[in-house]
Amino acid sequence: MIDIIINLALLSFLAISAIAIVRMKNLFAIIMLFGIFSFLSASVFMVMDAVDVAFTEAAVGAGISTVLMIATLALTKVQDEKRPGGHKPWLPLTVVIVTAAALVYGTLDIPAFGDANAPSQKHVAPQYLQRSIPETGIPNVVTSVLASYRGFDTLGEVFVVFTAGIAVLILIGGVAQPSKRKTSRKKKNA
């Protein structure tokens, strides 16, 4: 019972902080609130027994992405968001409400939260849980699925991370003007 209450409370906090993020204008405050939002979502994942995911979200969402967003803010020297002048709020609001209604209609048939007999629990998941120890000797099933059963998948993800790093370097890394950087280095050394 207590974990249901914790779950509901954390999810409500998550929703409230998301509303606050949309309504605020100061970008620095928005980014700080987004860090809190990430931490809240990490706590929700923790309550839902997804320890590996909670771990990653806490390190990535609250750590790295907050730092990167603040760095962007420092680079663009923008403090506040201007009010959306040309955009009328009712049009996007209608689109959002219609989409939300369709999605909520779709959830009515979904098996309830935590149902052990839901279709998603019945196919591959028991196989992984039973075969992980005899086949790989690894108790943490998330690791064995990640690196062994779905190794191709993870290889692709690593390539995506690598490609994103290269793309950032190409966009703002100054690789296009190597001579400029060398001279600035020399000046600093002298």
Add this chain to the structure above:
Amino acid sequence: MDFLIGHYNYWVAIFLMMIGFYTVISHGNLVKKIIGLNIFQVSVFLLYISMSTVTGGAAPIITEGVQLYSNPLPHVLILTAIVVGVATTALGLALVVRIKEAYGTIEEDEIHEQDHSL
């Protein structure tokens, strides 16, 4: 009441998804759009992890004496998605920095004005 508790997670996921969607389509500031995309992303994570949870189940680390575990497969998918998500967010932010250099603004309508594209 059971129906409400059983579907609350999905509804919060939909709510967050719509907040993110609304931010992306109604706000002109590019940094705020990226934050909207991130909220959208977290809502997808939330949906997947909600589907993996089993009431009374343990985290999927095999321990003696524990019979019921939550589903490890969505955990794997979301774990990699989070790290890939931050890499792509960094790419988006790099694009924002380049746009600021080229146009001198990160407001969408001002960029359109300079391009005469609207």
Add this chain to the structure above:
Amino acid sequence: MPNLILRVVSKILIPPIIIFALYVQFHGDFGPGGGFQAGVIFSAAFILYALVFGLDAAENVISTSVLRFLASLGVLIYAGVGIATVFLGGNYLEYTVLASTQVAGQHLGILLVELGVGITVFSVMLLIFFTFAAKGRA
């Protein structure tokens, strides 16, 4: 001396963060953790160092060119394990052929692959941060 408290606290904090990252990396088979988390935590230690002591000090510890090399090295380790299993007579990324027994082979393969993931994630995250920070310095 400016930021005295920040400097002292971060000097105390950085070694445990690095040790914890290594623990997460190599204990990921038994507890929560793995290459993705370890890479991010490891880079967080360096980002903390760069934030407190400045970008130049951090680039003296680990330079951008080393990071570029490491980013490719991690991907190469991962893909190379796959190539190695092909040469040993198995399918791509079939770790069983790496050692005498299936469990030992899987264990070795997963360890190497997670190491590759950890190195790439660490160096790409740090590279991205250094790129953003260096942009602000120019």
